[in-house]
Amino acid sequence: MHLCRLQLFFFFVLLSYVSTIDMRIVCYYTNWSVYRVTDIPILYPDKIKSLHCTHMHIAFAVINPVTLRIEPSEKHDTHYTDAFDTPLYLRMNSLKKRKSSLKILVAVGGWTAGSEAFNNILTNSSTRTLFIRHTKQFLRQWNFDGIDLDWEFPGDIERGAMNNSREQFNILIKEIHESFHNESNPFLLTAAVTADPTKIDQGYVVPDFCHYLDYVSVMTYDYYGTWDNVTGINAPLYGRNSSAEDDDDGQWKNVNTSIHYWLSKGCPANKLNLGLALYGRSFTLANGTDSVSIGTETSGRGLAGPFTKESGTLAYFEICQKLRVHNWTRVFDADAQAPYAFSSSVNSLDTQWVGYDDLQSVTVKVLHAKTLDLGGIMVWSIDQDDYSGLFCGQGEFPVIRRIHDILFSTDKNNKQNSFLTTQATKFRTKPRVSFVPIQRFTTKRQKITLTSMQSIPKSKIFNRGAKKNSPFYFLFIVWVYYLI
């Protein structure tokens, strides 16, 4: 009897511990989204109504390769302008008024930035020290909580990285960590990293890297795109079942393999964020094909979306519009555990095809992250979710909301299954609506509409809150224990 009580006690202690662990939802906000010239509202940082992200990363600031100073990329980041009014950095910061636990980081690097500035920082001990000093100044000046390093990629000589950058980068990381932790309130140091095992080996001393960083966001997407000349899903969770068509290159190209690779190299699971793309990669199918399956020949990038205006990609909300207004057909690929969709005019010269993520595949991926006890989810990018709620018929920020609900759900089976089935039925029965975007953001604050999807415990909405509750949780457990 006594033993039984003791076991129960520990069970409850464990339960309370597990359920109060902070899990992260790291959301990137792209600076260029404010340049969309459209008749739908622009998502300014202070208009982000979803408070589900635990960390916001504003992408990107620039590292001046000569002075090694971080600089805002545009005037409106830090200055009042006619076009954008309040500086973006201040707008972003104002989110903290509504969610004090929110951390805001500045991201530097990115695909287009290349390697030059990072190489220069790594030159020697004085250049590293200079960069660290400038960085701390910049973070203090703009009230950021930390810096996110998005070097694409250390060790990647084809993309301009120095051939000893793996070791040098590791030294830099260590020095930044030590310098940050010399402060009473340390800045956060994080990174976005490659999903490609070869590049992981080339670029990172994984155990050290993960030790010195607060968290590491794996860019588990962009596995397939225009460059393949055949259709493929942006971010398959698993590889294809029929290994016949797999070349050596194809075997690693899925989320599961990449995450396992980071783990196998010695990165603690709780440091890793699984990356989710809120966009699809699109293709135009080659002339005269009557196939629309994965691996179909393409003639080039998909046509640009009407809002994001970049050929080869479509934002999640644009894909919703294709499905609901333009009658595209959606297929859920069982191997990849992710959907693709194609335009209704099959076998015409401009048949469009996109492989993407939606609520169903996002649910599966977040569950996968939970199964592996990862530290959280990273999202690229919040401005590609249906933030206005005008496109998908799923309310505002449907994907971010779904990520949050699954990540913080303690129900292991029933609810999660119902999440999956709800989606499937909902999609088929949804009446097709014609889309007329007229609604605009007004300055008055709008109430966030709650849907049944949001039936999560209140205490879980804010991370910090959950943490603060834990003494009460503990007392509650002791009370239950004595009751038994």
Ligand SMILES: *[C@@H]1O[C@H](CO)[C@@H](O)[C@H](O)[C@H]1NC(C)=O
């Ligand atoms: C966004 O940041 C990039 C630097 O990565 C910069 O080149 C670009 O001009 C910025 N765009 C806007 C609209 O701020």
Ligand SMILES: *[C@@H]1O[C@H](CO)[C@@H](O)[C@H](O)[C@H]1NC(C)=O
């Ligand atoms: C470090 O590199 C910079 C830039 O190349 C150079 O000016 C400086 O003298 C070097 N410092 C040391 C200590 O080698």
Ligand SMILES: *[C@@H]1O[C@H](CO)[C@@H](O)[C@H](O)[C@H]1NC(C)=O
């Ligand atoms: C690295 O590059 C330098 C010059 O760029 C060269 O001298 C050196 O041999 C290279 N090292 C390796 C291991 O390739």
Ligand SMILES: *[C@@H]1O[C@H](CO)[C@@H](O)[C@H](O)[C@H]1NC(C)=O
């Ligand atoms: C930490 O601070 C101490 C005292 O201010 C200083 O001597 C030391 O060099 C600092 N270490 C780092 C890594 O900045």
Ligand SMILES: *[C@@H]1O[C@H](CO)[C@@H](O)[C@H](O)[C@H]1NC(C)=O
């Ligand atoms: C795709 O086509 C381009 C141009 O025809 C070619 O250079 C490239 O190697 C092809 N890519 C693959 C993965 O076959």
Ligand SMILES: *[C@@H]1O[C@H](CO)[C@@H](O)[C@H](O)[C@H]1NC(C)=O
């Ligand atoms: C996920 O990856 C691991 C490690 O590579 C592998 O053992 C496992 O079978 C994979 N899971 C699936 C469903 O493919």
Ligand SMILES: *[C@@H]1O[C@H](CO)[C@@H](O)[C@H](O)[C@H]1NC(C)=O
């Ligand atoms: C598609 O067909 C048109 C007309 O038949 C031809 O001009 C074009 O080159 C073809 N494109 C491709 C990618 O085969």
Ligand SMILES: *[C@@H]1O[C@H](CO)[C@@H](O)[C@H](O)[C@H]1NC(C)=O
């Ligand atoms: C989509 O399908 C509906 C009914 O099936 C039809 O009325 C509508 O015209 C179609 N729209 C397009 C863009 O093909």
Ligand SMILES: *[C@@H]1O[C@H](CO)[C@@H](O)[C@H](O)[C@H]1NC(C)=O
């Ligand atoms: C893939 O293979 C596994 C194991 O052989 C099987 O359980 C699963 O159902 C297959 N998936 C598909 C989509 O055929």
